[in-house]
Amino acid sequence: MALAAGFGAGALALAGIALALRPAAAAPVAVAAGRGGDPALMNAVIESDTIAVAVTDRDGMLVCANDLFGAWFDGYRAPPGLGVGDIGVARLTAAGRDAWRDGRGRVERLNRDAVQLSVDVVRAGIGEDHLVWRFRPVASFDLVKEARRLLAGDAGERLGEAGIMAALVGGDGRISGGNRAFALRAAGRPDAAIEGRDFVTLLSADKNGLIRFEREGATGGPLRLLQVPFDANDPAGATLVFLLDDDATPRLGEGSASSHLETLLGMLPLGFALADRDGHFLFMNEAFARAAGVDGQAPPVFPSDLVVREDKGVVADTVRRFASGPPMSGDIAVRLRARPDDPVALSIAGARGLGDATVLLSLKDNAEESRLKRQVAQATKMQAVGQLAGGVAHDFNNILTAIIGHCDLMLMRHTPGDSDYDDIQQIRANSNRAASLTRQLLAFSRQQTLRPQVLQLPDVVSEVFNLLKRLLGETITLTVKHGRNLGSVRADPGQLEQVIVNLAVNARDAMPAGGTLTLQTYAVSNAEVRRMNSDILPVGDYTALRVTDTGTGIPADVLPKIFEPFFTTKEVGKGTGLGLSTVYGIVKQSGGFIFAESELDQGTSFVLYLPVHKADAQASAAPAMPKERPSELWGSGTILLVEDEAMVRAVAERALTRHGYKVVTATNGEEALEQLEAHEPFDLLISDVVMPTMDGPTLVRHAREKYPELPILFMSGYAEEQLRKSIDIARVAFLPKPFSVQQLAEAARAALAPKQAGEGGGATPAD
Structure with missing residues (x-):
């Protein structure tokens, strides 16, 4: 007879947790030299019998961990690489990214062998430059153990009185529990030891497919079986089997088989x-x-x-x-x-x-x-889209470098009033507009190169005020309100201006018939943040900017999606879907937080929180002097230019040659090393960062072995922050693409300035 199958959901065995929580053998606490202070003191602070704790630094290196962490994860490896599968690593990576960005991250259920763990990640330390990872076992219901207890107790007795025999069969086919009615029929005594016996050997089937107990033989009544697997996804898991006499037809009602079965099913969490x-x-x-x-x-x-x-x-x-x-x-x-x-x-x-x-x-x-799967899928999608955006921006920046450079070279041969001068200027202006689009792509993927400064938010609003009035038009009233005692913030002023402009343009589109746009700055104290009781906003002092419109508002089902890339409610051709995602990327990369509040026909408010900058006393007493641009860009010396893109290499060579330098070019790292061996010592090495076969940092490390004092200028279409780990080399300058002829000349002169101020002459080979 076919077995009725396919029910239930799996439960986590407490035996797995008990195994994972066994007392850990004494193991050395993993403390990186020079990172963790006093290892013994730190170990005593984080040691626990129930919580595994690890601390990592900004570079992802393990600073320290307690004994339980080493026992659970088979040694001291830095999260997220803990041997928890690809999905587990992806979820830990996302939690770590959330902690760096928002101060806190969490993974609800992380599978580690037979154990499920919850993970809390918190940004900590005086400079908030460490992550504390806490792993706790998730207490869960042991369905197999509970079913065994029910069958051996009153529920099993009531089933037996109704003529229902029940047995719990493990994945290996052996009995792990049953009621007294089953033991009586299967083994002859209600107190017979049936646990551990092979379930199949207690049954027999005749040529008609009828199932009977083996000990009763052909004289026993045929049986009907109802099989309830505890995990439908695991055919080899534990199974609850009900056996009924085929000729028994109890009536539904008090004391019937159905009523007792309802009692048992009502007790189960499935x-x-x-x-x-x-x-x-x-x-x-x-x-x-x-x-x-x-x-x-x-x-x-x-x-x-x-x-x-x-x-x-x-x-x-x-x-x-x-x-x-x-x-x-x-x-x-x-x-x-x-x-x-x-x-x-x-x-x-x-x-x-x-x-x-x-x-x-x-x-x-x-x-x-399902929610966890969606979160992992969304994180993976955002990462893929971010990488795509960064790659597109890199290739586009190379093209724009060539266009802007050739425009600058042509402008050197024309003067205002020439027939071609205005056309060249227009091409250059449009190229700069295209360059701003690449910065927008990088901002959305949080990969743009920021130039942060200590500033006041009201000053940024004042700088962009006149531009906003022109953008909003005559039908929208612009109101600005500034609070008192505002703390200074550290951010890129140009990027903050872009944030305000994007929010204002969105507000303008939400008020087609006119309205009021209000920009308000105010201070948010530590106590006020604590009263908010927000799970996202860490406790601290902030300077806030609220941008409020009186427009149509945002529907509740759309509000959670507004910061997603390429999401837009505008008609085709009237929006890219990158405006608010760019805002979100800039704010998060600046260490801030942004929230949206809206009701239909009641307007919308975007609130931006930037942490108050804690400046050193000496730094605040001595403000930095603005960097002077060199008045003279002509120079002398020999430059080795390494660039795999022919169009960028050509324009950079012509630009440097026109400014007095002797230029030797190479198309890749290997060719550049050959030029270093064949020519006299160079005064400056200018190299692209990302190149085939040998990248720029590898080239520089080889070059520095022979010429340790050789000045280096890197140029790249990728963002500096994105490349900083790979170009972790002392005494290097960075020039982002696209750049103009003047910017290239300024960067070359600045890179050569310390060298020319010293002994002069070419780079000296190492002894």
Whole structure:
């Protein structure tokens, strides 16, 4: 006879947690030399018998960890590389990124062997330059152990009185528990030792497929089996088996088999329900109602009432087929009316000997699992889009460097009033506008090169005020309000101006008939942040900027998506979907936070929080002098120019030659090393960072072996922050693409200035 199968959801075995929480053998605390201070003191602070703790620094290196961390993760490795699978590593990486950005990150359930862990990541330290990782075991319900206890107790006795024999069978086919009625029929005594025995050997089947107990032989009554796997995704997992005499037909009512089965199902944390031959619900436990989204509501009449309209037919047909046909089971994917976006598995099996109940249904509440999967997918998508944006910006910057450079070279041969002068200037202006688009792409992916300064937000608003008035037009009133005692912030003023402009343009589009746009700056104290009780905003002092409009507002279902890249509610051709994502990228890369508040027809407010800059006393007493631009850009000396893009190499060579330098070019790192060997010592090495076969940093390390004092100027279309780890070399300058002829000449002269101020002459080879 076919076994009815396909129910339930897996439960985490507490035995796995007990194994993971075993006392850890004494192990050395991993402390990086010079990083962790006093290892013994730090170990005493973080040591715990129940929580694994690790501390990492800004470079991702493990500073220290307690003994339990080493025991759980088979040694002292820095998170996120802890041997928890690709998905686990991705989730830990996302949590670490959230902690660096927002001060705190979390992973709800991280699978480590047979154990599930919750992970809290907190940014800490005097300079907030460390991450503290705390791993805790997730206490969970041991379904197998609970089922064994129920069968051995009153629930098992009541099932036996109703003529239902029940046994718990492990994945290896051996019995791990059962009620007294099963022991009596299978082994001859109600107190017989049945645990550990092979379940299949207690049964026999004749040529007609009828199943009987082996000890009763052909004289025993045929049996009907109902199998309930505890994990539908693991066929080898534990299974609860109900056995009923084939000729027993107890009536539904008090003391019947069905009522006792309902009692047992009601105790289990899995979602179970019973339906009759016509498909009417007879019973559902609380877990089923909660998973179906009808908890606390009037119970539905039919199973098909739980699903969306498109799935009603298949659910009704399946229930009728299983209720009238031979005992069988199966799973169907459906979408619940309560959660139409998340498909779930509905398990259905035919049941016999339970009175009016002929169908057993099971539903797993996997909302948390689906949410985690969506978060991982979103993080992966954002990372991929960010890498794509950075790659596009790099290639585009190379093209713009060539265009802007050739425009500058042509302008050297023309004077104002020439017929071509204005056209060349227009080409150059449009190229600079295109360059701002690449900066927008990098801002959205949080890869732009920032030039942070200590500044006051009201000064930034004042700088952009006149531009905003022209952008908003005559129908929109611009109002500016500044608070008192505002702390200074550290950010790139140009990028903050872009943030304000983008928010103002969005507000203008939301007020087609006119309205009021208000820019308000104010101080937010440590105590006020604590009263907010925000899970995202770390406690601290902030200077805030609120941008409020009186426009149409943002619908509640759209509000969570507004910072996503390429998301826009505007018509095709009227928006790129990068405006607010660019704002978000700039704010987060500047160490700040941004929130949106909106109601339909009530306007929208964007609130930007930037942390107050804690400047050193000496730094605040002696403000930095503005850097003077050199008045004379002509120079002398020999420069080795290394660039794999021919168009960039050509324009850079001509620009440097026109400013008095002798230029030797190379197309890659290997050719550059040959030029270093063949020519006299060079005064300056200008190199692209990312090149095929040998990149710029590798070239420089080889060059410095022979010429340790050789000045280096890197240029790249990627952002400096993105490349900083790979160009971790002393005494190097960086020139971002696209650059003009004048900017290249200024950078070359600045790189040569310390050398020419010293002994002069070419670079000297190392002894």
